[in-house]
Amino acid sequence: MRNILLFVITCLFALVACNSRDKKEPHAIEFKNVNQSITKSFSDLKTLDTFKIELTGRKPEEMVLTFTIKKADGKEIYNVKIKGTELLGSTDPNIDLRKEKDQIVFIKTIADDFFSDENFLEPAVMPEDKADNYVPDKPLYEELKKTGLNGFKYRLGKENNIYIAWSEKEQKVKIYYNCC
Secondary structure: OHHHHHHHHHHHHHHHHHHHHHOOOOOOOOOOOEEEEEEEOOOOOOOOEEEEEEEEOOOOOOOEEEEEEEOOOOOEEEEEEEEHHHHHOOOOOOOOOOOHHHHHHHHHHHHHOOOOHHHEEOOOOOOOOOOOOOOOOHHHHHHHHHHOOOEEEEEOOOOOEEEEEEEOOOOEEEEEEEEO
């Protein structure tokens, strides 16, 4: 009987020890990949293109945000991979990102807000807008005024917004504005 009792106590002790090792740290981040898509008119005002992002990786230096746009016919017209470390660069100095968990939360917030309404620009360029020093391709800017096609912006860090639009002339997505 004594041996059975000793065996049961040993088993219970082992079970408790195993379970306590499996518990998460009290402030651990529950990681779940971000995978979102939305349809909007972009390359053609009469059809809907599919915008998709996927955030993968568990640590900031491993994280990658993949952003793609596919036309209504399924043809991929834009694909960019943004490293987590790029998203952390040039951030607001008032944001404390010294801890890895804060960096992960920050990157996930960028991914979660990627398709907010304010990032879809309808149209990309207003007819009365004038090109300034942040316009890398003035002919594209003028083309967008005429076509009235929509644009999309996304950010890389605090002071770097990339504005993209479809060029009917060149049949590809191009950066038409790059600014703060």
